[in-house]
Every structure is written in C-alpha cells, then in structure tokens.
Amino acid sequence: MSRERLYLFDTTLRDGAQTNGVDFTLADKLAIARMLDELGIDYVEGGYPGANPIDTEFFSERRPMRGKLTAFGMTRRPGRSASNDPGLVALLDAKADAICFVAKSWDYHVRVALETTEAENLASIRDSVRAAKAEGREVLLDCEHFFDGYKAKPAFALACAKAAYDEGARWVVLCDTNGGTLPHEVERIVGEVCAKIPGDHVGIHAHNDTEQAVANSFAAVRAGARQIQGTLNGLGERCGNANLVSIIPTLKLKSEYADKFEIGVSDEALGRLARVSHALDELLNRAADRHAPYVGESAFATKAGIHASAIVKAPATYEHIAPERVGNKRKLLVSDQAGRSNVLAELERIGLAVDKDDPRVARLLDEVKEREAIGYAYETADASFELLARRLLGKLPHYFAVEKFDVNVEQRINAKGVSVTVSQAVVKLKVGDDELISVAEGIGPVNALDLALRKDLGKYQSFITGLELTDYRVRILNGGTGAVTRVLIESSDETGDRWTTVGVSANIIDASFQALMDSIIYKLVKSGAPA
Numbered sequence: 001m002s003r004e005r006l007y008l009f010d011t012t013l014r015d016g017a018q019t020n021g022v023d024f025t026l027a028d029k030l031a032i033a034r035m036l037d038e039l040g041i042d043y044v045e046g047g048y049p050g051a052n053p054i055d056t057e058f059f060s061e062r063r064p065m066r067g068k069l070t071a072f073g074m075t076r077r078p079g080r081s082a083s084n085d086p087g088l089v090a091l092l093d094a095k096a097d098a099i100c101f102v103a104k105s106w107d108y109h110v111r112v113a114l115e116t117t118e119a120e121n122l123a124s125i126r127d128s129v130r131a132a133k134a135e136g137r138e139v140l141l142d143c144e145h146f147f148d149g150y151k152a153k154p155a156f157a158l159a160c161a162k163a164a165y166d167e168g169a170r171w172v173v174l175c176d177t178n179g180g181t182l183p184h185e186v187e188r189i190v191g192e193v194c195a196k197i198p199g200d201h202v203g204i205h206a207h208n209d210t211e212q213a214v215a216n217s218f219a220a221v222r223a224g225a226r227q228i229q230g231t232l233n234g235l236g237e238r239c240g241n242a243n244l245v246s247i248i249p250t251l252k253l254k255s256e257y258a259d260k261f262e263i264g265v266s267d268e269a270l271g272r273l274a275r276v277s278h279a280l281d282e283l284l285n286r287a288a289d290r291h292a293p294y295v296g297e298s299a300f301a302t303k304a305g306i307h308a309s310a311i312v313k314a315p316a317t318y319e320h321i322a323p324e325r326v327g328n329k330r331k332l333l334v335s336d337q338a339g340r341s342n343v344l345a346e347l348e349r350i351g352l353a354v355d356k357d358d359p360r361v362a363r364l365l366d367e368v369k370e371r372e373a374i375g376y377a378y379e380t381a382d383a384s385f386e387l388l389a390r391r392l393l394g395k396l397p398h399y400f401a402v403e404k405f406d407v408n409v410e411q412r413i414n415a416k417g418v419s420v421t422v423s424q425a426v427v428k429l430k431v432g433d434d435e436l437i438s439v440a441e442g443i444g445p446v447n448a449l450d451l452a453l454r455k456d457l458g459k460y461q462s463f464i465t466g467l468e469l470t471d472y473r474v475r476i477l478n479g480g481t482g483a484v485t486r487v488l489i490e491s492s493d494e495t496g497d498r499w500t501t502v503g504v505s506a507n508i509i510d511a512s513f514q515a516l517m518d519s520i521i522y523k524l525v526k527s528g529a530p531a
Ligand SMILES: [Zn+2]
Pocket: 015, 175, 177, 205, 207
C-alpha cells in the first residue's frame, strides 16, 4: 500500500525566536536552518524579512537547500493595494522559495485589532496570495486564531481559508494562536474544514498552552490535515509550539502513522534526532531537558533491579521503542537501590563485562552504596560510575596527577573605580616525568580551576581539545554532622556525546575539582589516550 505524504514545516527561526530569552544571531539562524534541512524538514521558515535587520539579511541572498526556505509576513494592509504596501513589497523581495502570510480569521480581531471590514480582510488575503503567486512563489496562509474564530463565526473563518485556497495558495494553515483549543475540538473543526478544502492543502499550527500542542497536531492529522507546523524542542513564546522532536519519531515509529504516512525525515536522519535536539540547546546555552520524550537522557533510563534484569533479557519489556532509532541510548541506573543485575548490565554496556560471580561485582556494589550514603549520585553521574568500576577492575590508566592547586578570589577596585571580583587558579600537574604549572583567570573560582586544569595536559592535551562543560549543578545536602556539597558536571565533546560526573565534599571547590577531574579522565579514556 502506498503511503500518503505528510509535510513538516519548522518555525523555530520565526515563532521559536519569540521565546523569552532567545536571541538568534545570523550565524545561529544559518546553522539551525542547515540542521533542519539535513534532518529532512520540508519547509524551513527563516523569519520575518523587513521586521528586523537579521531576518532581512537572512533573506538578502539565496540560500540553497533541499527543503523550501520560507519567508513570513503579513497580508497587505487594509485600504492599500498590494504594490503600495512596503511590508508586502519587502516580503516579495525576500530570496525565499515560499511565502507564508499571516491573516486574521476571527471576526472579532478584524473588527477590534484591524479596525476593518470582513470583506476588506478577505480582499487583502486574495490580493496578497495573488501577488506572491505572480512572483512565482509557493504560498501558504497562516489563519491566525482560526479555532477561536471558527467557534465564534464559522462561516467567516472558513471564508478566510477558502479565499486563500481558491486564489491558489498551496496550504492554508489553521493556527491555534492562543493555544487553548483541546484535541477533540481540533479534530472536529479540522474535519469540518477538510470537508470544504482538501486535507492535502490543510496544515496545523498548534501552541502548547494546555500542554497538548503535540496531541492537537496529531488530532488534526487524524481529521485530514497533511502539514504539521512546529519547532525544535517545542521552542516558542509562552508555553511553546508543537514539538517536532516528539512529533517526528511518533510519525516514523508508531504504526498508526508510520503505516499510513511518509515524511521527509529518513531513518538515518531519525537516528541523529537526539543530537539535533541537544545541538539546539547548546546553541542556546541551556541544559538539555533530561526528561524530554524520545531524546532526553532519562527517556530510556531504568532504575529498579527487577526491571533491569528483565530489560537485559528483553529490552522491549520496558521500552516503547528501541532508543537507538532516535539516537538515544538505554541507561541502567546504578544506585544504592541497584541490584547486581544493574551493575552487571551497565558493565557490559560500557564494555567491561565480567563474570556474574566475580567477587569484584559485590565490591563495586558495596562501594557504590557507601559512596551514595555520603552524597555521591551515580545514577546521574554515569561517567563517574564508569571510572569507579574501571579503577576497581584495574582498567584505568594512570594519566596524570595533580600535585597541588590553589584558587583565590579577590575583590578590588579597578582603574575605572568599579568594584570587581576576579578569580585565579594555579594548578601543578605531573604528567609522566614532566611537571607542569598552569595559571588561569576565570569568571568564578570553579571556572578558573577548570581553565587551569585543562590549559596544559602535556602529551594528553590533544585528547581533550573537544571537551566542553555544558552544565554545572550544585546541591547542598544536609547530613548528620553538617552540610556537604554535591557538584554534578555535564560535559560533551566533538562527537556529540554527553556525560555527567560527580564530586562531593564539605568544600564546594573540592567537590567541583573531583567532578572536573573525572570529566577530564573520562574524556581521556573515551579518546583512547595511551597510558
Ligand atoms: Zn504561532
């Protein structure tokens, strides 16, 4: 049976750019557009030319890609002709394959916000679609507030969509702009629209204000829509847009959709999905959501011992899909609740398989339990667990030793008379027979220590060049004898891999030092640095 084509439209660079705290540079936009194109997205909305200088520049030259680069803008203003509206002229000048217009489709907005008549709103839609078609562009119309508009006055909302379709727009997109519509309403309304406009010309644009943007997108597809709009990681203003990172694997891996539809994302590209999701977080300088469906670090993590033994025998018992399909991996959490089977399975996963009756397994489990009792958290710090296991099994080379370190924080008045705080770290290392001393200044003491540690590792320096710290978390734990500090550091490298290390001490610098050291040593092991 041949499958129907379903199209994906990404608006990370336009709607996603509305997110609080997100500010894309031109270079960011180009990098994200490339990433989306490599993923196999059909339409990449690049922004709103004429609205801000970066978006105007983005569209100032042709940017060849596989998918269709789309420019966003408003239909002509009421009371003007298409050729006499500077906004529309700028949009038509944009070097884009497709143009996505946004227009009102709620009579209330037409009256109150636009202060015009319904007839003029419809004429504006027709004129704008016609003008863009005349310039040889593919045209889409985003019907703003469509669902609220349809509930208030169905005939008018439908007339707006119909006006664009009749004028030759490739797609009319039904937008849940306020994000408050529920899945059963979306399914009913989209069904009614698809009775008037063929579903293979209808799209859905859902916002996540009731945390159902993904569900609303699928409800629309079930009712006949054949284009889904969304963003990477659900980026978007307020509560975000429909998350394409969740939608794509569901379309590809769940038979209700996979048997029926074909999308532009290949199996091979799907296998890079987790990396794409994390790459966006890195670009935004935020920590990845570890509980994100499909791609989060915890999405395939299992803790309890009985589950772990079953999962090793038959992964499907506790996993809804194979994690590798989306570029994620299974993780068996090793913690004080862990049984032997977790430890054995985790050792096997990291390539340190031992016999199940090996006495060192019991020793490792005891050590994990003892250390967790004083604050270590190995279920999160998978890399620190691996180092602990390697040390116990005699599989950890001795790379270098830190003979001493010294960190100081100084507050002083600078030349401009402003009070500044400066941190400096000095680290003395022994690598083989070489003694190395590194000094570095940082934004804080931990940053200074990190920079000094990684500044000169002698013969090992080339093995850690791709190492980056991506997250740093501190927690104060209250024990019987006083507070201790737990530091968790997340790192990544040039291959896109991520790992977490842990340190515990009464002193925050010391705890950070342990976690930093583990991260560096883990990277050396991972890079195959010789002993
Ligand atoms: Zn939107």
